[in-house]
Amino acid sequence: MIVMDQIAAMQALMRQYRREGKTIGFVPTMGYLHEGHTSLIDRARAENDIVVLSVFVNPLQFGPNEDFARYPRDFERDRRIAEQHGVDVLFHPEADEMYPEPLTVRAIVQARADVLCGRSRPGHFDGVATVLIKLFNIVMPDRAYFGMKDAQQVAVVDGLIRDLNFPIELVPVPTVREADGLAKSSRNVYLSPQERSEAPALYAALQAAASAVERGERSAAAIRRLLREHIEAHTHAEIDYVEVCSYPDLTPLETLAGTVLIAVAARFASARLIDNIIVELPKTGEQGDGKGEQPCFARS
């Protein structure tokens, strides 16, 4: 495994791979790797000649009161895990290498960003989009792998790649969970034992919502109420949002139809957790044929 921290050397290496006709799969991360990340790496490993992992805690996507400074970091452990999972190139730049001077040009996300996590993290997705443009230009991948746990991020990246014509295929990968259903997250290490025992209630609430949809519930208000009541009954967390919206456009819905994202975010004392599911329903106005009426759970 090659470890690099310089942009110019990285671009020279990636050009070389491309000249050799090799396909490149890219997994951008902020490190502190868990099974969610390794599922992305494994998928990239199966589909490409070269697998590139980036580990970079991007200051641009953290708000002034967020956890940039204390975001968990353990590069030696990340390096070991990357090597074990067959990563070819590990890109681990310092912030000064990525942002040597104030940016003269940056990206702003003007759709899909003002709902869900974007509402409580203003500027977050602008920072994500800007660093991804940089990383895409540095790594020049054929495919980029993102976890569906951050469904809104996947929707923003989908827009970024399509609208700015990056010659990259976006590969969304299902959320990896603990045995009790808690979505894997680097921020789970912040949880106290009590919080850790309550945290699976987020996914349990989403499963309860899915069951309600299966039973025929189509009211977004009813689904939101169900989510809120479940989380309030089973945790001490403060609910940040419970939302029901179209995917990937992220338009809030009153009636569930088409591809629907059901998403929650809750603040425990020491960590804010997010989770979501996607349900596939007939589009509004489509006539059910008797077979198509069962929702199909395409991604979770």
Place this chain on the structure above:
Amino acid sequence: MIVMDQIAAMQALMRQYRREGKTIGFVPTMGYLHEGHTSLIDRARAENDIVVLSVFVNPLQFGPNEDFARYPRDFERDRRIAEQHGVDVLFHPEADEMYPEPLTVRAIVQARADVLCGRSRPGHFDGVATVLIKLFNIVMPDRAYFGMKDAQQVAVVDGLIRDLNFPIELVPVPTVREADGLAKSSRNVYLSPQERSEAPALYAALQAAASAVERGERSAAAIRRLLREHIEAHTHAEIDYVEVCSYPDLTPLETLAGTVLIAVAARFASARLIDNIIVELPKTGEQGDGKGEQPCFARS
């Protein structure tokens, strides 16, 4: 010469060239080609295996009261000129192909854009940066060619390429002029015979400024006054700006030092014209050695 109007087909072709190890030179234009453009094409032809010319009048970079609808267009003539100058691929997309839906993500230029032309054209460089990100991702060039007549545009593109890590070399090309000094521009066709006879005064004013600098003038205020008086004495145009700033940072200067852009813009009844020169001077605080005191006119 291959003429293309579809993005996906264009990207497939460009990938093919890259796989074959060919170098790609790119000349982005809004068409209505003149000798300024053909100087870019000729330079790209001399330096690359493949030359790509784009002709696209980008609606995103025109303000609501600007000349998007009446911007001069003559695609058959452009096609003929491109062929004569050895262009390999002419990319000529419709606006619907470039912007099929509202953009979810776009670029904003947060430095180098609030002076010179940016002051009277709010949002102009955001539109330029956004379309260039798209075109760079579609054409995937090794080198991109821009005319120094739009010096501010070159400065913005310099920031865009560097800050967002596009693996592209920016090649600035000197302004091409009519025999009487008027900078070549697609907008020159708007000029009445009277305006056309007055228009060379812009470059004459810049030359007078250069002579003053050669004689030792270092006051930006004095240079601006000289420019303004010359243009007012020789034209009926309304001065939009006369500015003296560092290049490529575009910081307004009080005292000329280092690489200095001297730029003018003036509105005739039917066209707004711009022109500029760059002078190279010792940096502030540098001691002259007797030889280095003559300004060197690197680009015009």
